Amino acid sequence: MARDSQAALVALNRFGFGARGGASGDLINAASDPRGFVKADLARPFAVLLEAPGLQSTPQLGQAAFAYQDQVKQAREATKAATPTEAPAPLPPADPKPDNTLRRNLSLNTVMTEIAGQMAEAKPADGKPADNAMKPDGMQPSAAAPAAAKPSPQPLNVIQKTFRAEALARLQRAMMVDCGFTERLVVFWSNHFCISASKGELARMWAGAFEREAIRPHVLGRFADMLKAVEQHPAMLFFLDNQQSLGPDSRAGQNRKRGLNENLAREIMELHTLGVGGGYTQEDVTSLARMITGWTFAGRQGKLGAPGSFAFNANAHQPGRQVLLGKTYEATGLAQGEAALADIARHPSTANFVATKFARHFVADDPPPALVARLRDVFVRTDGDLKALATALVDSDEAWKAPLTKMRSPYDFLVASGRLLARVPEDPGGYLNNLNLLGQPLWTPAGPNGFPDTSAAWAAPEGMKLRLDIASQMGARLGPNIDPLDLLEFAAADAASVETRRTIERAESRQQALALLLMSPELQRR
């Protein structure tokens, strides 16, 4: 069979997570049938689900978080009762004293909660001692360097443990898949419908479950189903404040003298579906906000259902019919907002917005207009069939002909490096640290618009310098045991440029050669 290494690079890097090292034969397989290699992923829709021992459902996780919070509260009260000015009780490792910088578990949220009472949103802070500098052990399995890498850490609490377990499951999956196209689709949709773990404890607890439950089942399904699953997921309702939003004329709104919060409604239209300029007005935002009042999750008391599960609170729902984008929706309770979402999902602006973002992510910052038009038509014709959308992308000529100009995101870069080095992590710490450093903390974008998706964002001076530092650390640790030229064969073979090959051959050490390989344009661009 003809071998086309250049097309193999497109298959592996543009659509997937890059070639695995070792005996995978990824590059050879991709070169013999590039399109088939990518599309094989699409033929296994159940393989995109992520179920690993220990990963729990959103209600289970919510209940664990509630229990943990209760425990912290009790410990704090017990401490207060005993010695009002002393350090907190030993039990849960959360520190309610904001000004004690020597405490390991100090967090901004604790500070803000103290200051603001019940305020929930917070920004990452840093409460660690200065000498506890980061260890760039991105590729280091914990078996080789167990907890010793982090000097005498306090035990992790359930939220930290959960976040790490979810992160590890995602990373291990990314290391092991053949091409990785469906995993890349998961990352794309997860960023499109992002939440941020920095919102608060529940968001951090639910970040992984949100992706497993609301994104993965629909990555090869229907957009409308994903939209509904996302907007009704407790993580999203918490992230964009909808659990606090009350219909002004609802019973709860009247009793509690509180009312609407239009945060989620606006982002649904601006970021999730129609896109800004997609033809909606402030009136539409307010109207959708009213329609989704009552969309919440059951709290710790379980009055609305199993704690931590989605619930429709009719008492908080704004009564009456609503008009959205010119259409009237009767007062049908939960079904009112669901009907609106279903209509927004098939709005022409949504098709256009999604097609453009999809092509921009996979092909080019300024994607070929003909490709965008074709993807939009497929989206419309199939009523938002995301598998059809992905297939149309792989079938297009543009996706194979466009030069590899996209910069790998930090996540792509770290995962691709790990795959090439054939290191399946046993501990997510190194990856999480490096993602933080490179500006893409896992499941924690700065805003609801997610991480940027253009090359300019990731090829900035600071970012490149940091990538080099990280690549050098990997080289220093792993270089002695590998042959960089073998890795170049796995990664690019004869698609590697003469200059890259020569640079690696002439490196002064294997360590240096590995760093240069990981930083080569063949590994950085996709």
Place this chain on the structure above:
Amino acid sequence: MIDCVENRLLTSRRGLLLGGASFAAWAYLPKFARAADGRDPRLVVVILRGALDGLATVAPVGDPDYAGLHGSIALTADGAHPAPMLDSFFALHPSMPEFARMYRDQHAAVIHAVATPYRDRSHFDGQDVLESGYAGPGRVQSGWLNRALEALPRGERVSSGLAVGPTTPLVLRGNAPTVGWAPVALPQADDDTAMRLVELYRHRDPALASALSQGLQLEKAASGDDMKPKPGNAVAQMRQVARGAAKLMAADDGPRIAALAFDGWDTHANEGGPVGRLAFLLGGLDGALAEFESGLGDRWRDTVVIVATEFGRTARINGTDGTDHGTGTIALLAGGAVKGGRVISDWPGLKPANLFEARDLKPTTDLRSVIKGVLQSQFGLSDRVLAEMVFPDSASARPMKGLVV
């Protein structure tokens, strides 16, 4: 708690971004930096991302409708946390004592009921308009500050620069070269490896060659223990980043014109009044301004700091003790070069009929006029350059006079 162990094991650049800041600066000194009159003007642009509640920061307590609209989070001039009066009408948030002091010393001013030309309510478009300087969204190739730099006579190259974060903020993106710096807590790649990679990029990927070379230079320029990240909360990080920036900008060969951004002002729920979430953030901003003042030392007298945000928030609080996206807000000026001690405002009033679309503070001042006024006074840019290059199609927004001493 927000950040579990992986966020706490390091002070990440993103941590600074999220909790604090991103910076960039022009890579050159303006040629007149050492002109005969000894004036050596400096400019810092601080972007507050997320839409600052101007009515909660500089409260029109003299407006009879204010207290009712801002409800549970309204400021008052008396009570447990009194807001200091700036004049007979406006009061300043009590968590900004440093700004209050600068204001009393006539080195700080407020412009109220101000807005960019953007009239919708998307953060991202709003920030694009604020930073790009174009009259509408969709133009993200360059920012107004960068285009202002293009119009300045270029002197020596700065030998140190500053920028935090893997991305340059739009306001300073464009043709004029910029530099960046960020603190690192990571062992560095050795020079030889770096040079080999730059060489490879030169042949195969010039864009990456340029980015990496810049990144390497900056790291060298800004090394020094004071610049290393230290633990702390978002407020401490805002201060720390400002301190590093001020130190670099105070140097004779340091950058003169810089931008930074603080995130986190999107207070939809539980915004808080004199204490609470917004108070916490304003305290950070106040601390950052104080750091610039002390860090710039003698140079503070030639400095203007502009603080601006993409739009304001609803005049009436929403159903969750916060505020939703609005329109009119404030801009702040601070620095020894500011002709301060004034709240500059053509106050539109807060009666329902006076509100923009019956919900937001109506903007009566174009933010571009404020910025143009500062750029003109600090750097002598002409009306024409300001109206065509820096803020295209903005002739109607005349530069505001008399903002700078």
